[in-house]
Amino acid sequence: MAQTTNLTSGPSIVRIFVAPFAAxxxxxxxxxxxxxxxxxxxxxxxxxxxxxxxxxxxxxxMVRKIFGGSSYL
Structure with missing residues (x-):
């Protein structure tokens, strides 16, 4: 039987560092x-x-008309 553990006991330093970039x-x-x-x-x-x-x-x-030259198909 496999057991898993979730470490959600408060904000980690990684989450705090990544949060502005995610936003x-x-x-x-x-x-x-x-x-x-x-x-x-x-x-x-x-x-x-x-x-x-x-x-x-x-x-x-129609996609070519919408995006013009700004999209690569």
Whole structure:
């Protein structure tokens, strides 16, 4: 039988040191997700392939239009 131990008896020095960096990372992710490009990607994800075909385009072409030259596919 295996036994595990959780060491959660107070903040460790590692958690205290990492906390500001984790907060900055979460802020950057939230900022990117709130941007206009991500809103366009969300709308694109709501469309089916049939909807895109009716518009005369495909998903890859729409991603290129949304991100322009700033994304590598």
């Amino acid at each position: 900055i990372g979460r802020s950057l992710v939230a900022l990117a997700e709130a941007g206009p490009r991500m809103q366009q990607v969300r709308r694109l994800n709501e469309l089916s392939d049939e909807d895109l075909a009716a518009l005369g385009t495909n998903r890859a072409e």
